[in-house]
Amino acid sequence: MDRSILEGDPHAVIEGMMIAAYAIGATAGWFYVRAEYPLAVERLQKAIQACKKNRLLGNNIMGTDFSFNVDIRLGAGAFVCGEETALIHSIEGARGTPRPRPPYPVNKGLWDKPSCVNNVETLANVSKILLKGADWFASFGTETSKGTKVFALTGQVEHSGLIEVPMGTTINEIVNEIGGGVPQGKTLKAVQSGGPSGGVIPAKYMNMPVCYEELKKIGSIMGSGGLIVIDDSSDMVALAKFYLDFTVDESCGKCAPCRIGGKQMLTLLDKINRGRGKKKDLEQLKQIAFAMQKASLCGLGQTAPNPVLSTLKFYEEEYTNKLLDGKTEEK
Numbered sequence: 426m427d428r429s430i431l432e433g434d435p436h437a438v439i440e441g442m443m444i445a446a447y448a449i450g451a452t453a454g455w456f457y458v459r460a461e462y463p464l465a466v467e468r469l470q471k472a473i474q475a476c477k478k479n480r481l482l483g484n485n486i487m488g489t490d491f492s493f494n495v496d497i498r499l500g501a502g503a504f505v506c507g508e509e510t511a512l513i514h515s516i517e518g519a520r521g522t523p524r525p526r527p528p529y530p531v532n533k534g535l536w537d538k539p540s541c542v543n544n545v546e547t548l549a550n551v552s553k554i555l556l557k558g559a560d561w562f563a564s565f566g567t568e569t570s571k572g573t574k575v576f577a578l579t580g581q582v583e584h585s586g587l588i589e590v591p592m593g594t595t596i597n598e599i600v601n602e603i604g605g606g607v608p609q610g611k612t613l614k615a616v617q618s619g620g621p622s623g624g625v626i627p628a629k630y631m632n633m634p635v636c637y638e639e640l641k642k643i644g645s646i647m648g649s650g651g652l653i654v655i656d657d658s659s660d661m662v663a664l665a666k667f668y669l670d671f672t673v674d675e676s677c678g679k680c681a682p683c684r685i686g687g688k689q690m691l692t693l694l695d696k697i698n699r700g701r702g703k704k705k706d707l708e709q710l711k712q713i714a715f716a717m718q719k720a721s722l723c724g725l726g727q728t729a730p731n732p733v734l735s736t737l738k739f740y741e742e743e744y745t746n747k748l749l750d751g752k753t754e755e756k
């Protein structure tokens with residue numbers, strides 16, 4: 426989602442960063458982009474060059490006393506480097522691991538200087554809001570979630586791709602009207618929102634407006650803006666295991682709740698998925714998930730249990746159907 430914004434309109438992001446820099450008196454900015462997104466990097470480089478050539482970036486921009494220089498730092502694709510303190514460490518050339526906050530980056534950030542860390546989508550909106558006004562932006566969306574949101578609509582849906590919709594658009598509108606519905610005559614079982622750390626939203630919530638508050642209420646998040654459509658043939662235990670596998674792999678290992686808890690949850694899920702689990706394993710899954718949510722150092726560990734907890738909440742019978750159920754003794 427952010428990659429496509431950088432590829433499609435890098436100037437919007439640069440302009441947003443320049444306005445932010447002007448507002449807070451910053452003189453230097455960094456774009457942190459995955460090296461695996463070469464087209465985004467190339468277009469961003471070209472756009473920066475064009476700005477420099479036209480004296481929109483650099484020293485004494487357009488003859489004023491405002492100077493602002495930008496640079497691009499390539500990341501190696503670590504999921505945890507989306508966390509702001511890990512991102513800062515990575516730009517500094519250190520290992521990309523989070524640190525406790527406070528101090529927050531606004532007080533002590535890049536090279537210990539006060540820093541403002543923002544997402545690509547946020548920066549891309551800034552110039553439009555300044556041009557058209559806050560009321561224009563607030564006219565889209567819900568009472569508490571304003572504006573529009575870009576989603577990456579994928580999974581078992583007729584038309585996958587990137588979509589931009591006003592906040593508060595319902596799942597039904599997104600999946601059926603924009604996405605063309607579930608293919609091959611199958612029916613919608615759920616939608617998974619928020620990427621690997623998100624949760625599932627069962628089909629019975631089809632008319633739920635997609636916004637920050639409603640997603641939170643149901644145990645999911647906006648996260649990376651991913652919306653994965655799941656049809657009625659999907660195995661929710663296997664799905665939860667798939668996502669947990671990813672977050673365990675991406676855990677930086679710095680704090681024990683995430684490093685050990687994630688691995689333990691994965692072991693239990695694997696046992697259940699192989700038909701070797703017992704009822705007490707479900708309880709243990711919930712307990713470890715609770716500890717991870719409460720004690721992990723960063724958002725990765727705090728949200729990693731979401732796919733497991735939400736599938737357990739809405740599809741517990743799929744877990745219990747896989748349990749040993751007293752027929753065979755656990756080895």
Ligand code: SF4
Nearest residue numbers: 678679680683723726
């Ligand atoms: S929660 Fe996970 S990813 Fe975050 S600091 Fe702890 S071990 Fe690293």
